[in-house]
Amino acid sequence: MKRGYFISFEGVDGCGKGTQIEKLKAYFEEKKADVLYTREPGGNVVAEKIRTILHDPENEINDTAEMLLYAAARALVTETIIEPALESGKIVVCDRFIDSSVTFQGYGRGLGADLVLSVNKIATRGLMPDLTILLDLDGAAGLARNQGIEGKLDRMEMEGEWLQNKVRAGYLELAENDPERFLVIDATKTREEIFEIIKAEIEKRGVIEC
Numbered sequence: 475m476k477r478g479y480f481i482s483f484e485g486v487d488g489c490g491k492g493t494q495i496e497k498l499k500a501y502f503e504e505k506k507a508d509v510l511y512t513r514e515p516g517g518n519v520v521a522e523k524i525r526t527i528l529h530d531p532e533n534e535i536n537d538t539a540e541m542l543l544y545a546a547a548r549a550l551v552t553e554t555i556i557e558p559a560l561e562s563g564k565i566v567v568c569d570r571f572i573d574s575s576v577t578f579q580g581y582g583r584g585l586g587a588d589l590v591l592s593v594n595k596i597a598t599r600g601l602m603p604d605l606t607i608l609l610d611l612d613g614a615a616g617l618a619r620n621q622g623i624e625g626k627l628d629r630m631e632m633e634g635e636w637l638q639n640k641v642r643a644g645y646l647e648l649a650e651n652d653p654e655r656f657l658v659i660d661a662t663k664t665r666e667e668i669f670e671i672i673k674a675e676i677e678k679r680g681v682i683e684c
């Protein structure tokens with residue numbers, strides 16, 4: 475059986491991934507594509523518990539433990555959800571994957587991109603997305619959007635603009651080093667404009683029969 479296709483969405487908090495994933499879902503439904511949607515951290519019972527621990531602002535977690543918890547959640551979801559779906563020929567759409575750790579923990583927390591990447595390659599056994607859609611946005615703009623929508627910030631968001639801007643710079647560096655995998659989109663464009671770019675890329679890459 476032909477292996478499926480792995481798409482990840484990335485960006486600073488508040489970049490609009492959720493909206494674009496919903497639009498992509500509607501598009502794939504119309505095309506009757508076989509798609510699995512998952513999110514990180516989460517997507518599996520234990521990984522969702524790790525998500526709750528990581529997001530709770532009351533929890534004091536040092537940077538190394540934080541990186542390892544994200545990697546542990548990723549190891550679970552990769553083995554139990556993503557790999558089997560790809561092997562059965564499905565398209566997998568993941569809200570964040572390995573690049574979130576490299577940017578948030580590697581660049582944002584300052585653990586270093588190389589260290590975080592090597593730990594995560596153990597967790598994913600080398601699995602990387604085929605296409606990564608990066609919604610590029612200024613950190614402050616993302617936080618302002620999220621505060622407006624949710625009214626409550628999680629542990630990473632509470633660190634504020636400085637962390638999100640380091641994360642943004644990290645994403646742009648990763649994208650520059652891997653232009654084949656990354657599609658970088660200016661997230662200040664309208665939702666419709668952004669989705670048109672995503673749709674065109676999916677069609678260009680032949681992800682489904684169009």
Ligand code: TMP
Nearest residue numbers: 487514515544570574575578579630631
């Ligand atoms: P989101 O599900 O709303 O995108 O939020 C997830 C938060 O967790 C976001 O602040 C980014 C952060 N995060 C990391 O710091 N490292 C990771 O590896 C992942 C997947 C998420």
